[in-house]
Amino acid sequence: TQLLEQSPQFLSIQEGENLTVYCNSSSVFSSLQWYRQEPGEGPVLLVTVVTGGEVKKLKRLTFQFGDARKDSSLHITAAQPGDTGLYLCAGAAFDDYKLSFGAGTTVTVRA
Amino acid sequence: DAGITQSPRHKVTETGTPVTLRCHQTENHRYMYWYRQDPGHGLRLIHYSYGVKDTDKGEVSDGYSVSRSKTEDFLLTLESATSSQTSVYFCAIPAPEDIGYTFGSGTRLTVV
Numbered sequence: 006t007q008l009l010e011q012s013p014q015f016l017s018i019q020e021g022e023n024l025t026v027y028c029n030s031s032s033v034f035s036s037l038q039w040y041r042q043e044p045g046e047g048p049v050l051l052v053t054v055v056t057g058g059e060v061k062k063l064k065r066l067t068f069q070f071g072d073a074r075k076d077s078s079l080h081i082t083a084a085q086p087g088d089t090g091l092y093l094c095a096g097a098a099f100d101d102y103k104l105s106f107g108a109g110t111t112v113t114v115r116a
Numbered sequence: 117d118a119g120i121t122q123s124p125r126h127k128v129t130e131t132g133t134p135v136t137l138r139c140h141q142t143e144n145h146r147y148m149y150w151y152r153q154d155p156g157h158g159l160r161l162i163h164y165s166y167g168v169k170d171t172d173k174g175e176v177s178d179g180y181s182v183s184r185s186k187t188e189d190f191l192l193t194l195e196s197a198t199s200s201q202t203s204v205y206f207c208a209i210p211a212p213e214d215i216g217y218t219f220g221s222g223t224r225l226t227v228v
Contacts, residue, residue, distance in 0.1 A: 006214065009158075024205030038216040047206050048159070093158060097215065102147060102166075103174070104217065108158040 008032070009096055018084055019115050024107035026079045026110045028094035035099040037070055037077045042109075044090040084114045122207050122220035128202050130228055135194040137223050139207030141187075147210055148190040149217065150174075150182065152203040159206065165190055197227045 012027045021055075028037070034038050037103040040048035054070035054077060061068045067080040081088055091111050095104040122143045129135050139148060146167050151159040151174075161174030161180040171182050179201060183191045194201055204224050208217035 035120060036215045040216075045221075047208075047221050048217075050211050050216040050218070052213045095159075095216070101212075103149070103161055105152075106159040108156055 009105055009107035011092075011110050013095055014052055014108070015111045015113075017113040018113065019082075020085060021083055024081050024084055024112065026092050026094075027076070028078070028107050029076045030096065031075065032041055032076045032096070032098070034096035035074075036097045037067055037074075038095045038097075038104070039077070039079050040093040040095065042093060044097060048091075050055070081112075086114045086116050088112060089114050119212075120207060120209050120218055120220045122205075122223050124223060125221065126224045127226070129197050131198060131226070132196050135190045135197050135225065137203050137205055137207075137225070139190045139192070139220060141190075141209050143209055143212065143218075144187060145209045146187075148184065149208040150180075150190065150192045151206045151208065151224075152176065154205060161194065162205075164174055194225075197225075199227050201225065202227045 009030045018024050026106045036053055038053045039051045041051055042048040052068045057074045059070045065082045071080050091109045093109045094107045097104055123138045149164040150162040153159050160176045162176055162180050163174055165171045165184040180195045204221045204222050207220040211218045
């Protein structure tokens with residue numbers, strides 16, 4: 006099992022502020038995904054990054070895959086209350102279809 | 117976007133009783149996965165299947181068994197439920213547009 010560590014564990018910010026969530030590992034991944042989960046529901050896939058150094062943007066969300074394919078970050082610009090949720094990163098090994106998940110970052114955006 | 121459904125959504129059971137959770141998909145995927153989610157641990161893989169009657173263990177498989185008699189259904193059984201198996205259980209299949217998973221809505225299981 007490849008360990009993914011997310012930081013911070015909890016994040017509470019005011020509407021309009023920016024935030025960054027980190028996902029780090031000592032293992033190399035073929036791809037890394039980010040999910041958002043709301044209470045009582047399953048995680049929903051936001052994005053997949055597959056190339057070292059890759060940057061993807063999804064409206065106000067920016068995702069980056071580290072050059073060494075061991076880490077990733079999620080940056081939210083001008084956060085809104087609708088961004089509130091549990092953010093999970095997950096990585097896939099090169100020879101495996103199974104995903105390993107981080108423990109998650111709980112983000113709360115106050116209006 | 118249904119395509120994967122879990123039942124039941126909630127269940128309370130007594131220690132020592134058997135429990136079966138069901139995952140049903142309409143996407144005809146070979147792969148199906150069972151995870152459990154606990155605070156501070158994220159999602160941990162219990163068992164997965166790569167075809168009818170083809171299954172394998174994940175990292176937390178002790179106390180669980182699975183069966184896949186047809187493509188669309190993947191059953192998770194707790195042979196004799198324990199309090200440590202109180203958790204939220206998620207089923208997943210590969211996402212259609214991207215590398216990653218589509219998850220069901222989960223089953224909240226409480227063992228008393």
